[in-house]
Amino acid sequence: MHFKRRLVVLIAGLLLGQVKSHPQADPCQNFYEVACGNWSSTEATSLLGQLDYNYQEKLADLLDTEEKDDEPRFLQQLRYFYAACRRPLTQDQVLRTLEQLIVLADIQFEELTVGLTAAFRLEVLADINSDNKHEIWKQLLSRRKDWDTNTTNREPLTRDKFDELWASLPKKRSADKDLFWYQVSTLEDEIMSFGREDDGLPSDDLVTWTPTSWMLPWPHRNLTYRNLYQVAYLLKIQTPGFMLTYIYLRLRLVPEGRSRESWLIDRDECAEQSRQILSHPAAWLMEKNHPRLQEEPVLQNIFEELKQRFGQKLRANRNNFTRRTQRHLMSKLKRMRLRLSILPRNSSAQYMVRRIDWHYRDVRMNASDYFGNLYIGLNHSRPQLENSLWSVVFGRTLMPSRSSRSDLYPIQGNYGTFASPFYITQQNILIVPLSLLEPPLYSPGQPPLLTYSSLGFILGHELSHGFDSEGVTFSANGMMSRTVNREIEGNTRLQHEFRCLYRKFGSRWYEKFADASGLELAYSAYFDIAQTDRKRNRSTEHLVTQKQQFFLNFAQFFCSDEDYEQLLEQSAYGSDRKRVNDAVAHFKPFQEAFSCGTSHRRRQCRLF
Ligand SMILES: *[C@@H]1O[C@H](CO)[C@@H](O)[C@H](O)[C@H]1NC(C)=O
Numbered sequence: 001m002h003f004k005r006r007l008v009v010l011i012a013g014l015l016l017g018q019v020k021s022h023p024q025a026d027p028c029q030n031f032y033e034v035a036c037g038n039w040s041s042t043e044a045t046s047l048l049g050q051l052d053y054n055y056q057e058k059l060a061d062l063l064d065t066e067e068k069d070d071e072p073r074f075l076q077q078l079r080y081f082y083a084a085c086r087r088p089l090t091q092d093q094v095l096r097t098l099e100q101l102i103v104l105a106d107i108q109f110e111e112l113t114v115g116l117t118a119a120f121r122l123e124v125l126a127d128i129n130s131d132n133k134h135e136i137w138k139q140l141l142s143r144r145k146d147w148d149t150n151t152t153n154r155e156p157l158t159r160d161k162f163d164e165l166w167a168s169l170p171k172k173r174s175a176d177k178d179l180f181w182y183q184v185s186t187l188e189d190e191i192m193s194f195g196r197e198d199d200g201l202p203s204d205d206l207v208t209w210t211p212t213s214w215m216l217p218w219p220h221r222n223l224t225y226r227n228l229y230q231v232a233y234l235l236k237i238q239t240p241g242f243m244l245t246y247i248y249l250r251l252r253l254v255p256e257g258r259s260r261e262s263w264l265i266d267r268d269e270c271a272e273q274s275r276q277i278l279s280h281p282a283a284w285l286m287e288k289n290h291p292r293l294q295e296e297p298v299l300q301n302i303f304e305e306l307k308q309r310f311g312q313k314l315r316a317n318r319n320n321f322t323r324r325t326q327r328h329l330m331s332k333l334k335r336m337r338l339r340l341s342i343l344p345r346n347s348s349a350q351y352m353v354r355r356i357d358w359h360y361r362d363v364r365m366n367a368s369d370y371f372g373n374l375y376i377g378l379n380h381s382r383p384q385l386e387n388s389l390w391s392v393v394f395g396r397t398l399m400p401s402r403s404s405r406s407d408l409y410p411i412q413g414n415y416g417t418f419a420s421p422f423y424i425t426q427q428n429i430l431i432v433p434l435s436l437l438e439p440p441l442y443s444p445g446q447p448p449l450l451t452y453s454s455l456g457f458i459l460g461h462e463l464s465h466g467f468d469s470e471g472v473t474f475s476a477n478g479m480m481s482r483t484v485n486r487e488i489e490g491n492t493r494l495q496h497e498f499r500c501l502y503r504k505f506g507s508r509w510y511e512k513f514a515d516a517s518g519l520e521l522a523y524s525a526y527f528d529i530a531q532t533d534r535k536r537n538r539s540t541e542h543l544v545t546q547k548q549q550f551f552l553n554f555a556q557f558f559c560s561d562e563d564y565e566q567l568l569e570q571s572a573y574g575s576d577r578k579r580v581n582d583a584v585a586h587f588k589p590f591q592e593a594f595s596c597g598t599s600h601r602r603r604q605c606r607l608f
């Protein structure tokens, strides 16, 4: 998700018993509905979104307090960024920023992000990349907020006007006026050609608004939703370089005196952006003021239990692997580590400060230049991001192998959430941002059932990524093993199971595997007695009720609202509804807990 929607309602207690379940739905058919039935209409977008929101509130509080004398340099940069973001923004600033960007030699998504943020007055940092450009434009076209229409002009450019604007345009040496006019006029003609006259047809699918801050041409005729997508498509296929200059020209169409108004970005959004742009300084400040690391043993213990359960599966050796591959798998599992926080652990406070300072040594924020800061921040994180592949919520990520254990792991908003943990294949390490250890997901001393069914599941999910089709060939220290790869490719049973998952879930299969496996591990860690955890005293009373509660709490982690749901529909995970229902669909203990008939039991694809 790229524009996170503002949370309207704060939720107090989400978990177990506090969400009204939906008794009419059949748990065996649609367990999501049972668990989340009435959640969407009343609560926040999603639980992880809520954790982000709470975190940002606290961060904003800290950034609103006075600076102290001895603060590290990186913290000053964070304060400058936040302060500049909180100042009233003006069209004049927008124009000056665009003038600096359009003359740059190489204009990419970072520059376009700054340009669109400035021109469209976005409050939330857009995450633009080659995959979601269309989505961004659809979002921009769908925004409906009151705005001063006098600050924009929505008529196509005439050649005369174009000539006049071009004469005062800061230009690159390579700029070709006729070519640029050709591109502009072609694009504008196409946009203006959309829409239909009043033809008496039903008006249900007519767009009834002009998008907020829309400074591009807007047809005089009525647009259908289909037209809107067509306009979005036309805009998305333009290059970032063309788009920036074009937007600048369009903004200049309005005489500067007409656009005196200024606008403000809310403090939560500024805190969120501060966290996106300077994630480590933000994490450092938060961890200093809201220490959470004492929770570490709770998670480390659960993680060890999950590893132990997964080890049992591996030892059963369903795939009849050779001893060599078995050793590879067992050693990988044994040495998989869990690290809390995106900051290096196990280092002195001074070292940590030096490490972060060094990472941000080239970043010089200006306490009165928000758009300039945005560019500095995005430009600074560009090389890191180019070197790593990212996936979304509960991502798995491939880091460049040269990165070291003391690295500052970048945390990105384009996960959809900052609270999402991730597994780094090349380092065999699982990173859990501390912001995950907050209510309503976690509070110290909560019943273990709640912890196992939520955090236990999340850790199990990430652990399982170490053993999906991509992860499995990487060794305990993150090296790709050709021998193991060959054996896996030649293993008839495992390949058959891979295909089974693929047939069922398509390219999303490895997430579904991680979900199913994570649930199984967490369930087993909580309910099955194992030698390693005799110390825990499980109550045997009301076992069926406990099991039902376990599954309900697991499912309620995914409750989200409908809009958000639709967006996720397109992501690697499928909708939350399907995620929950797919994860429980073939899980025997679930079917027993809810007395589902055998008709619901189909064969489960099992990798291990
Ligand atoms: C827009 O401009 C017109 C004419 O200049 C003026 O009457 C109107 O009040 C302006 N609207 C706003 C919201 O400033």
Ligand SMILES: *[C@@H]1O[C@H](CO)[C@@H](O)[C@H](O)[C@H]1NC(C)=O
Residues within 6 Å of the ligand: 196, 197, 198, 203, 206, 220, 221, 222
């Ligand atoms: C747009 O649609 C409305 C409602 O159907 C109609 O009244 C109006 O005339 C249409 N405008 C144009 C320019 O076709």
Ligand SMILES: *[C@@H]1O[C@H](CO)[C@@H](O)[C@H](O)[C@H]1NC(C)=O
Residues within 6 Å of the ligand: 320
């Ligand atoms: C596993 O391998 C052994 C010998 O290598 C063989 O006897 C056995 O049948 C195999 N089992 C399966 C399920 O393929």
Ligand SMILES: *[C@@H]1O[C@H](CO)[C@@H](O)[C@H](O)[C@H]1NC(C)=O
Residues within 6 Å of the ligand: 346
């Ligand atoms: C932390 O560092 C110390 C010394 O550098 C080392 O002995 C210890 O094993 C490390 N602990 C972890 C968890 O890496």
Ligand SMILES: *[C@@H]1O[C@H](CO)[C@@H](O)[C@H](O)[C@H]1NC(C)=O
Residues within 6 Å of the ligand: 366, 367, 368, 369
């Ligand atoms: C900070 O930005 C303002 C424009 O908003 C500019 O006038 C000023 O020179 C900048 N300061 C530095 C140190 O670059």
Ligand SMILES: *[C@@H]1O[C@H](CO)[C@@H](O)[C@H](O)[C@H]1NC(C)=O
Residues within 6 Å of the ligand: 375, 376, 379, 380, 383
């Ligand atoms: C952008 O980043 C490059 C290094 O990646 C640096 O050389 C350049 O000065 C940066 N530009 C700005 C405006 O920060």
Ligand SMILES: *[C@@H]1O[C@H](CO)[C@@H](O)[C@H](O)[C@H]1NC(C)=O
Residues within 6 Å of the ligand: 537, 538, 539
């Ligand atoms: C374990 O639970 C049982 C029954 O609830 C209780 O009688 C017993 O004292 C508990 N043992 C420990 C070590 O807490």
Ligand SMILES: CC(=O)N[C@H]1CO[C@H](CO)[C@@H](O)[C@@H]1O
Residues within 6 Å of the ligand: 022, 037, 038, 041
């Ligand atoms: C689907 C459903 O149960 N909707 C209900 C959610 O809660 C509101 C208010 O409590 C009811 O009016 C809806 O019928």
Ligand SMILES: [Zn+2]
Residues within 6 Å of the ligand: 393, 394, 395, 396, 461, 465, 511, 514
């Ligand atoms: Zn995953």
